[in-house]
Amino acid sequence: MKKIILFVLFMTAAVSAQEPKPTPPLYSEQTLTDLRNIQQAALGSDYAYRQTAYLSNNIGPRLTGSPQAQRAVEYVAAELRKLGLEVRLQELKVPHWVRGEERGELVEYEGMAAGTTQKVVLAALGGSIATPADGLTAEIVVVNSFDELNALPKGAVEGKIVLFNYKFDREMQASGFGGAAYGQAVQYRFGGAVAAARLGAAAVLVRSAGGSQNRLVHTGAMGYADGVKKIPAAAVTYEDAETIAYLAKMGKVRIKMKITPQTLEDAVSYNVIGDLKGSEKPDEVVVVGGHLDSWDLGTGALDDAAGVAVSMQVAYLLKQLNLRPKRTIRVIAFMNEENGGVGGRTYGQEQEANAMKHFAAIESDLGASHPLGFYFTGKPEALAFLAPISKVLGSQGAGLSQLQPGGVGADIGPLTQKGVPSFAPWFNQQTYFNYHHTAADTLDKVNPRKLAENGSLMAVLAYGLANLEQPLPR
């Protein structure tokens, strides 16, 4: 990931040198006035906060396939209809994984008091199979990386439980690059089971892929591979990983772990899609969205009720200000971003032939910290066309922009791959991964002021793109 960041900086520098001069006018005077009005209204509005609160607190965790996810679909559709949007539900066939009981305890280690065990805080990873009903007891082998695992002697992990103890880079996060730190750590969560199973392990534990140091376990999707035995996979907290690693240096450590998740029949669910039709080019679309599903340990306030709420607020503000965009603004609350990506993929497939009519796509799925500006995937020369938007956003401290060659959001990824200019808020990611996918992703982590700032960014960007007087280079 470090290489990617350096590449980004290099690209940015390269752009400055070759920046084209777009022919004015890019935005009408009226549009620029409208953008400033939208910004003021957004910064003064608590609409997005109230929606985030309702999704998090009144509906609760919204794991794909759950009754809460269905309630969220119905709720958001109804709210968007109230705002006068043309709403449709796009039907999806989604995976339906449910968490069960989970328990871990160390049953053998140096110094253990007779008749006791020591609790291990763990959580099944999304998609994992269950352990046997009465649990699985085996020795733990601690490795810090895939390389360490593969360097072990033949047979070293056979029938044992591998703990991937890769340390999330908190310094990198503190510097604002939480996403990069996450990118490094998450490969163990996703790929750990396959790597361990190839060598005959009975199960896999993964140190939480996040910055928390509060005995908080981080769940998230994991994967299996064809031809490789499926083994149970769970995350343990930072603290438990540290304790196990300490004890393993002193002698044999055995754990009894029990997880009882189930993968049920695929379920029917929906993307919620609401159109605010454009006045001049209604067949050209600016997508603005977040995802409606969440992990089940917390209430998914940051991930991603906040993203859905600020997307809804784009429509709310335009209605409030009685503004109609020139191109269509399409609010999408995607389903199943977390454990399958069915919503984003299905929308992308449906719109494949229509990609050129997607003028731009914006996705907010990295929380609700202070936005510094936006990330952008597309032709570098497009940035010059957006300078007037960044100028408006500069007055709220969100005037930066940065190229991200790899894409900016999972749900709009299929559009990005078809060449649709793609955007996401550029957040200060200094704390997001302390809460992401944990039981502490709750409403109190959403700062109303910062959420309003993001609401403003989304609305100004969406309306600006919808009213751009020229096509964007793509």
Next chain:
Amino acid sequence: MKKIILFVLFMTAAVSAQEPKPTPPLYSEQTLTDLRNIQQAALGSDYAYRQTAYLSNNIGPRLTGSPQAQRAVEYVAAELRKLGLEVRLQELKVPHWVRGEERGELVEYEGMAAGTTQKVVLAALGGSIATPADGLTAEIVVVNSFDELNALPKGAVEGKIVLFNYKFDREMQASGFGGAAYGQAVQYRFGGAVAAARLGAAAVLVRSAGGSQNRLVHTGAMGYADGVKKIPAAAVTYEDAETIAYLAKMGKVRIKMKITPQTLEDAVSYNVIGDLKGSEKPDEVVVVGGHLDSWDLGTGALDDAAGVAVSMQVAYLLKQLNLRPKRTIRVIAFMNEENGGVGGRTYGQEQEANAMKHFAAIESDLGASHPLGFYFTGKPEALAFLAPISKVLGSQGAGLSQLQPGGVGADIGPLTQKGVPSFAPWFNQQTYFNYHHTAADTLDKVNPRKLAENGSLMAVLAYGLANLEQPLPR
């Protein structure tokens, strides 16, 4: 508590004005040299860290009456014997409370998706009775204070569950006065059940008395009163309290809670007492101690393995440097500080007639942050006798001292009340109450360098007091 702090500052100012000039010499030149050598050895030693690690990780949670608490007694006694101390186990009859299952879920609230509930993270408070075996389901009444509870209409909480939603003062903690913030909040944890039961409540929930915002529940002792019905008492996390308060503003909120703790027969346990006999006044004693028991959710690394470990290290360092104090230094690992205080009380009773022979007592039970110096309960004029010790400690940034009229430690409290000059490390308490009594009180929270600084403070203070050439005013 604010009043107490102002009082302390006033007292400190008053002292400066009336400070007596003690007649030199207070400490021999050799003692002053020894103190500097002890300090250097302490700052370079990892003994206390290794002991903290063993108590936390290898033995684990040490709730009074548990096998782990007994293992800790045996372990510390053996370690002190290895150091050449005269060790005895002081027998105690201790309460024996054990945690059981615990589960909470909201079963009715505005907007709830049909067929779902929402999880509440809770933990039984120490000493609480159980709910009925199949749980207790009732409406929640949220109050922010005792005053709010008592201002409710007659019958308002009858048969219901009171949630005390008193907000821990994180600003006060951030300013270094975590203990004062805790003092305000903890009265609800301790006294909430009685206050609610008097008005006919069926159970009580208390917002966690700590600074954590990581879905971490804070346990701790609670009390019942004669003549008032005992009702089940549990703490909920900051997040859950916020969510319940939000939902209660919208309508009826009902919870199903189940806790199954048990109070067993009193158990036999021990204070571990090790004497390093004085060379000149062996019958005069300087006590240095911490407590061996811990809460059961975490591993009690900060509370109070660290305090026991730095006390043990006092003896270790003196043995390492081949130093014998003039007065006896008595290392005590107290039992049952957390839920009964039997250890401190029993030692105090045993030594009641001998209080005058206790030259001083030091207790470390507020974690292991950077020590700024020491707190002191005793005659203000005694501080002048300690100035040379503070001068030595000043070189490690621990040269401050502050009067605390109310006492400085629970276990040495009975000695303090008999007039024994009493000391505790003065910690920067900016983070301690984020972890205290939670599952996140684990070894990683102990910074080895800061623990070594505290080990130095304890050893320099203990040896200095043991070698003071004059009696301390008392």
